[in-house]
Amino acid sequence: MNILDIINKFPNQESCIKFLEEIRWNNKPKCLFCFSEKVNSVLKESRYKCKKCHKSFSVTAQTIFHHTRVPLQKWFILIVLMANAKKKFIIISSFKRLKFTFSNCMKNDA
Template sequence: MFETHEECLACLEKIRWNGTPICPYCGSTKATKYKIEHRYRCNGCFTSYSVTVGTLFHKTHLDLRKWFRAILLLCKLDREISIRKLAQEIQVNRATASLIVDRVQNAPLDQVEILREIVHILETLD
């Protein structure tokens, strides 16, 4: 597993953008990276964005390490995991675990590929 939230963000950037940030609002590849945060400012439409915009992780405020662990548990296990057990495993409350399960189960097709890549990367790290 990844040690920090920032390592997870870097992994997600590699999966989604392969080194070149793409503005989720206008599609521009011209962006300036913020020095303090793991965010970008688009030089085309002048909006601020991160790699999580337009993904399952957008607006959750949950550490990506917990998301990645939950995805691994939900996608890799042959049997189903209960929301209560998932909440215990990733140390969140049941409402948060339920939100994660709902987002993963109802992920659009473009997000399913991201989930598969995350699972593949996490399996190679273990």
């Protein structure tokens, strides 16, 4: 897979979220706290709320994407670049080209 494939397959944040939900939960969200499958979708926030324990969660919770401020499409591009990189220099230059820094990847409350 290359960068153009990522851009075409994941044109926006919603398509990235749908992909993560498919691979993580097989499109059947499960509470990350009590593992109940009885959850409600909170569409505005791309989150779910458990009917059993009443906790809220998203598909990115407990993953490398948790608390990120960087769009998921950019993360997916970086992962492809890293997977295809043969040398460390390519990975470092990829971070710079995509303007990734630790501080811009994380929310202030993380």
